[in-house]
Amino acid sequence: xxxxxxxxxxxxxxxxxxxxxxxxxxxxxxxxxxxxxxxxxxxxxxxxxxxxxxxxxxxxxxxxxxxxxxxxxxxxxxxxxxxxxxxxxxxxxxxxxxxxxxxxxxxxxxxx
Amino acid sequence: xxxxxxxxxxxxxxxxxxxxxxxxxxxxxxxxxxxxxxxxxxxxxxxxxxxxxxxxxxxxxxxxxxxxxxxxxxxxxxxxxxxxxxxxxxxxxxxxxxxxxxxxxxxxxxxxxx
Numbered sequence: 001x002x003x004x005x006x007x008x009x010x011x012x013x014x015x016x017x018x019x020x021x022x023x024x025x026x027x028x029x030x031x032x033x034x035x036x037x038x039x040x041x042x043x044x045x046x047x048x049x050x051x052x053x054x055x056x057x058x059x060x061x062x063x064x065x066x067x068x069x070x071x072x073x074x075x076x077x078x079x080x081x082x083x084x085x086x087x088x089x090x091x092x093x094x095x096x097x098x099x100x101x102x103x104x105x106x107x108x109x110x111x112x
Numbered sequence: 113x114x115x116x117x118x119x120x121x122x123x124x125x126x127x128x129x130x131x132x133x134x135x136x137x138x139x140x141x142x143x144x145x146x147x148x149x150x151x152x153x154x155x156x157x158x159x160x161x162x163x164x165x166x167x168x169x170x171x172x173x174x175x176x177x178x179x180x181x182x183x184x185x186x187x188x189x190x191x192x193x194x195x196x197x198x199x200x201x202x203x204x205x206x207x208x209x210x211x212x213x214x215x216x217x218x219x220x221x222x223x224x225x226x
Contacts, residue, residue: 031212042218043203050212058213090157094212100147101214103157 002027006104019078023091031094032074036087081111114139118217133189133220135204143209146187151201199224
């Protein structure tokens with residue numbers, strides 16, 4: 001079953017702690033994405049990864065960094081989390097530039 | 113610049129009727145792809161249907177169909193014979209040829225009433 005898997009599903013962190021969100025896909029898709037979703041703002045693109053070690057900033061990269069050392073795995077890192085980074089984070093993957101996305105189930109992050 | 117706008121924030125319909133959700137987009141690209149996604153109450157986002165800009169025929173998948181009006185930069189989603197389980201948030205998205213990322217609308221919340 002082809003899918004994108006996100007871990008963890010729910011996470012509570014204190015302000016200033018480091019946060020690691022992980023995403024995996026079993027479809028050998030080249031391109032992967034991290035989005036955050038907030039009420040009224042829709043889905044906002046944080047980072048794109050075109051392949052291993054080939055990452056590009058999206059629309060709201062500030063406060064985030066990413067790592068992709070294997071094609072099937074893409075991580076989102078929050079160094080010193082802030083309360084305004086409380087959100088639902090979605091990972092997605094795509095096989096090419098005209099195909100649709102496959103989304104993960106999301107990680108709900110609460111920073112207190 | 114690319115932009116996708118969904119002006120309807122929420123819609124309620126009676127079960128078994130037809131609903132249309134609006135979406136307009138902006139792009140300078142001559143070739144692009146339009147998508148509709150559904151986000152369920154559990155948060156899952158699933159792909160529904162797609163329209164390629166060079167195709168004149170409206171796409172249809174199951175009880176989902178599209179009303180593609182290229183001169184108006186409009187791509188409406190039509191759901192016929194709605195069911196309770198169609199209640200969800202629906203997102204319109206656009207991807208221009210050569211671009212890796214999508215531009216999403218802010219979504220329309222659909223409630224199907226028994």
